[in-house]
Amino acid sequence: MKLTRPRRDQQSETIIALIDVVFFLLVFFMLIGRMDATAPFDVAPPVAQSGRDMPAGGATVAISQTGALALDGDTVTREVLERKLTQMLADDDGLRVRINAHRDAELRHVLPLVGWAEAIGVRDVVLVVTPTPAP
Secondary structure, eight states: OOOOOOOOOOOOOHHHHHHHHHHHHHHHHHHHHHOOOOOSSSOOOOOOOSSOOOOSSEEEHHHHHHHEEEEEEEEHHHHHHHEEEEEHHHOOOOOEEEEETTTTTOHHHHHHHHHHHHHHHEEEEEEEEOOOOOO
16 A cells, blocks of 8 residues: 655745845835935035134124023123124124024024024124034
């Protein structure tokens, strides 16, 4: 008597090959694709200048963490700051304004001041930054 084992159906391995192809395509497109939005025109971001001395002259505006303002070491309100800077600009049309903001100050305190300074004709706005310490 001859015993035979029942035949097992040969499983198709085409699904494994398909998964490999899809995986390779996914990796390929992730490597060549850009994940960020691109501008429709060329954008060259500004270059930070650290390690240089601060430019002399002009006015220094300090912004605290809470948004309090100081002009050349004296605490002022926004209205007084605007009036004094306008007067300084009338005396010196090449006025330079240095903005020294606390690192935890919110942008809503800093950016309107930069925009306002530009609107009244300040030609040079310097944002004071702390360089990253060398490792």
